[in-house]
Amino acid sequence: MDRGPFYLFLAWHFVCMLAYNVSSTAIGYRQLETGSGSGHALHMERIANAFTSFLPVRAFAQYAGTATGYGFFAPQVGSSFRLEVSVIDPSESLRTTLHAPSFAHTHSLLRYQSLLGRLQHLITDTPHNDRLSLPLRQARALAHCLAQRLALHHWGPEARPIRCEVYVCHHNQRTSIYQKMIDLAPTP
Amino acid sequence: MIQHFFFEAKHHPGWLPVFRCGMGILVLLTGIQLWPDFHLLYGSDSVIDHRLLQLGDDSPHKLAPRLTERRYLALYLVCCASLACGIVPRIAAIGLLLLHQGLYIAHPAFSYGFDYVACSALFYCMWFPLKNPASQWATPCLRVLQLHLCLIYFFGGFDKLIGPTWRNGEALWKALHLPDLPGPLQPALSSLHPDPMLFTLLGWGIILLEIGYPIGIWLRTTRRIWLLSIVALHAGIAAFLGLYHFSALMVLLNACAFYLPYRKTRSQSEQIANPIPQPAVAPSRRANPSAGSEPSVHKPNAPHV
Numbered sequence: 001m002d003r004g005p006f007y008l009f010l011a012w013h014f015v016c017m018l019a020y021n022v023s024s025t026a027i028g029y030r031q032l033e034t035g036s037g038s039g040h041a042l043h044m045e046r047i048a049n050a051f052t053s054f055l056p057v058r059a060f061a062q063y064a065g066t067a068t069g070y071g072f073f074a075p076q077v078g079s080s081f082r083l084e085v086s087v088i089d090p091s092e093s094l095r096t097t098l099h100a101p102s103f104a105h106t107h108s109l110l111r112y113q114s115l116l117g118r119l120q121h122l123i124t125d126t127p128h129n130d131r132l133s134l135p136l137r138q139a140r141a142l143a144h145c146l147a148q149r150l151a152l153h154h155w156g157p158e159a160r161p162i163r164c165e166v167y168v169c170h171h172n173q174r175t176s177i178y179q180k181m182i183d184l185a186p187t188p
Numbered sequence: 189m190i191q192h193f194f195f196e197a198k199h200h201p202g203w204l205p206v207f208r209c210g211m212g213i214l215v216l217l218t219g220i221q222l223w224p225d226f227h228l229l230y231g232s233d234s235v236i237d238h239r240l241l242q243l244g245d246d247s248p249h250k251l252a253p254r255l256t257e258r259r260y261l262a263l264y265l266v267c268c269a270s271l272a273c274g275i276v277p278r279i280a281a282i283g284l285l286l287l288h289q290g291l292y293i294a295h296p297a298f299s300y301g302f303d304y305v306a307c308s309a310l311f312y313c314m315w316f317p318l319k320n321p322a323s324q325w326a327t328p329c330l331r332v333l334q335l336h337l338c339l340i341y342f343f344g345g346f347d348k349l350i351g352p353t354w355r356n357g358e359a360l361w362k363a364l365h366l367p368d369l370p371g372p373l374q375p376a377l378s379s380l381h382p383d384p385m386l387f388t389l390l391g392w393g394i395i396l397l398e399i400g401y402p403i404g405i406w407l408r409t410t411r412r413i414w415l416l417s418i419v420a421l422h423a424g425i426a427a428f429l430g431l432y433h434f435s436a437l438m439v440l441l442n443a444c445a446f447y448l449p450y451r452k453t454r455s456q457s458e459q460i461a462n463p464i465p466q467p468a469v470a471p472s473r474r475a476n477p478s479a480g481s482e483p484s485v486h487k488p489n490a491p492h493v
Binding site for chain 1: 191194195218221222224225228229233234235236237240241243285289293294297298299300301303304305306307308309310311328332335336339340341343344346347348350351352353354359362363365366367368369430431432433
């Protein structure tokens with residue numbers, strides 16, 4: 001039994017895993033720490049990212065399912081987001097509201113909530129000199145697209161205009177972080 | 189020592205069939221649950237435009253195209269059943285891994301922790317000697333799984349340790365009250381008086397349990413308690429956060445890595461039940477003629493008698 005290839009695979013597999021986790025830990029640490037430690041974390045993150053940007057590493061890690069950090073719910077528990085779509089009457093009163101697609105199973109709702117986590121950029125990315133970052137623009141576009149498609153799925157194209165509102169939720173409280181009126185009429 | 193650790197140590201081979209069957213059943217269940225909602229999440233009339241999420245993303249997507257048709261999910265279910273039943277398990281595992289990539293990993297809009305850990309487990313199904321649990325590669329494969337679990341828990345614990353909210357219990361309280369993860373026992377929490385000290389202690393307990401896993405799980409004296417504590421942690425995650433699939437997967441991996449391989453093999457059990465007769469007490473065989481009359485193939489110590 002030739003053991004060399006096994007040791008080679010083992011080293012490669014675990015170095016890939018370590019690189020992704022070091023990068024993920026360093027990102028988490030930098031979010032919390034602004035002192036001298038954050039410089040070291042940035043250095044480690046850059047080294048890890050340089051390694052993981054190497055295509056064979058990325059491809060292997062993607063197929064091995066290791067292209068991720070294992071700090072579940074860490075270093076801090078993220079906020080929950082909620083997207084509400086409402087149909088507005090011509091008299092500008094709220095007619096009906098929708099929170100999520102009507103899924104048959106709660107596991108699908110869990111997956112949908114995972115997507116809503118991307119809306120965090122609506123609060124973490126602030127515009128600099130009227131220039132919006134790509135993640136912030138993506139988050140806004142995502143909210144817009146979700147609201148539009150949910151309304152079309154649920155009420156059809158005749159439900160217009162609609163209002164899209166995103167909330168950040170903590171326990172029993174919620175705060176509105178984004179609001180937009182959307183007309184479902186096809187663009188000429 | 190390394191050679192012995194990876195290749196020469198012998199373990200109960202029963203973990204491999206449980207690993208294969210458990211993984212097949214678990215991913216089959218997730219696939220079945222996804223079936224009625226597939227079109228809303230992954231279909232061509234999904235609730236989002238998936239191209240939107242790919243903007244600025246340069247990951248190697250071309251290696252796994254996005255699967256938008258339900259027939260791929262049907263194929264996924266067939267592969268799951270094949271893996272669970274042990275029918276061409278390696279081919280089923282390869283098919284599952286490719287489909288899992290196309291569905292969940294390459295386009296992770298709706299993916300969460302379960303999908304990544306399950307992907308790794310399917311990757312291992314592809315390599316492990318599933319059809320021959322007594323293979324000489326069973327021990328090296330077991331070591332890969334064990335080391336992977338140690339890494340998962342170590343980083344899970346370390347990342348929590350650097351977060352001040354885990355050290356003061358706030359993160360645990362927040363996690364248990366997340367409105368988007370309503371487990372069946374979550375309402376019971378609101379009826380309890382929140383004791384900050386309790387959450388602080390539990391928070392530290394989780395940190396120590398996870399960060400100490402790579403040591404505690406290897407020591408024979410602490411293995412059982414560590415394993416039970418980890419299973420209790422995942423049972424809590426299922427009950428309070430509703431993450432059933434993730435919890436079931438982690439319990440399965442823990443059982444396959446650190447419980448089943450350390451069960452006593454049949455020959456070991458027989459040795460305990462029928463200790464090796466010493467040459468000095470050979471006359472006792474006359475008192476019990478049946479002792480030592482079993483076929484020697486079942487008794488590794490037979491040549492010494």
